Amino acid sequence: MVFDEAKARAQVFEPITVTVDRGRLAFFARATGQADPVYTDLAAARAAGHRDLPVPPTFFFGLELELPDPFGYLATLGVDLRHVLHGKQSFTYHALVYAGDTLTLRSRLTGVTVRSGGAMVLLVKTTDITRDGEPVAEASSTIIVRDPEAGQ
Amino acid sequence: MMDIAVGDELPPLVVEPISRTTLALFAGASGDHNPIHIDVDVARSAGLDDVFAHGMLSMAYLGRLLTGWVPQERLRSVQVRFTAITPVHGQPTCTGTVVSITDGLAKVKLAVTLADGTVTLAGDAIIDVN
Numbered sequence: 001m002v003f004d005e006a007k008a009r010a011q012v013f014e015p016i017t018v019t020v021d022r023g024r025l026a027f028f029a030r031a032t033g034q035a036d037p038v039y040t041d042l043a044a045a046r047a048a049g050h051r052d053l054p055v056p057p058t059f060f061f062g063l064e065l066e067l068p069d070p071f072g073y074l075a076t077l078g079v080d081l082r083h084v085l086h087g088k089q090s091f092t093y094h095a096l097v098y099a100g101d102t103l104t105l106r107s108r109l110t111g112v113t114v115r116s117g118g119a120m121v122l123l124v125k126t127t128d129i130t131r132d133g134e135p136v137a138e139a140s141s142t143i144i145v146r147d148p149e150a151g152q
Numbered sequence: 153m154m155d156i157a158v159g160d161e162l163p164p165l166v167v168e169p170i171s172r173t174t175l176a177l178f179a180g181a182s183g184d185h186n187p188i189h190i191d192v193d194v195a196r197s198a199g200l201d202d203v204f205a206h207g208m209l210s211m212a213y214l215g216r217l218l219t220g221w222v223p224q225e226r227l228r229s230v231q232v233r234f235t236a237i238t239p240v241h242g243q244p245t246c247t248g249t250v251v252s253i254t255d256g257l258a259k260v261k262l263a264v265t266l267a268d269g270t271v272t273l274a275g276d277a278i279i280d281v282n
Binding site (some may be wrong): 024027028030031032033034036054056057058059061062063064065066070071081082083084085086087088089090091092093096140148 | 167168174177178180181182183184185186187188194197198199206207208209211212213214215216218219220224225227228229230231232233234275
């Protein structure tokens with residue numbers, strides 16, 4: 001794979017605005033074995049002092065994937081999705097977010113590292129997440145792209 | 153101030169072995185539809201024997217470990233490295249240990265470990281203990 005580093009650095013992500021869906025949170029809880037009713041049952045959430053179902057800590061990762069073609073930027077860079085591994089993930093939190101909240105996600109590539117002549121590429125994508133203009137969280141993903149044709 | 157001390161261990165979270173159904177549900181619920189996690193034909197075309205679990209599924213389990221221990225509003229940050237793939241039927245156990253408390257912020261060292269001892273995720277979280 002001839003990885004175009006300059007093209008990666010110039011990659012622009014359009015902001016995403018998404019409203020958190022209560023049913024989706026309940027689905028996420030079920031898929032992750034979360035039995036705490038605060039995350040699935042509105043009455044339980046309210047009894048615990050929340051105004052709606054809270055967004056659990058790692059759910060933000062999926063909000064960016066609401067786009068019609070969430071991995072399109074990788075295809076644009078010539079990356080085969082089958083050769084992608086998730087290397088690192090982090091979240092920083094400023095406020096709890098709830099079902100019904102409308103969030104804006106702004107992403108950018110903050111790190112592009114090409115190793116071994118393109119046999120391995122590390123991409124760091126940082127996403128600022130805001131609600132009514134106020135930051136609620138930041139997310140950072142490091143993905144590792146391996147080119148099997150380049151060998152080890 | 154919470155009653156937390158350096159060396160405290162969080163109650164471990166042992167989850168069921170990860171089934172293909174879980175991967176299918178997590179793909180839908182998380183929005184990560186990368187077929188490498190749900191379609192064995194795609195996995196084989198990439199030279200793998202089988203699909204493997206989303207790293208974010210294991211990170212979601214770490215989220216459960218943390219929010220089962222403290223109210224979520226105390227969670228300031230969480231960060232992990234994905235150190236090994238989780239195969240289908242792998243059984244993750246999430247663990248956490250308080251390694252420092254500074255200025256009202258506790259640092260919790262985190263790990264997800266499979267039954268054979270493979271560490272799949274390693275990282276830490278910062279918890280507001282004031």
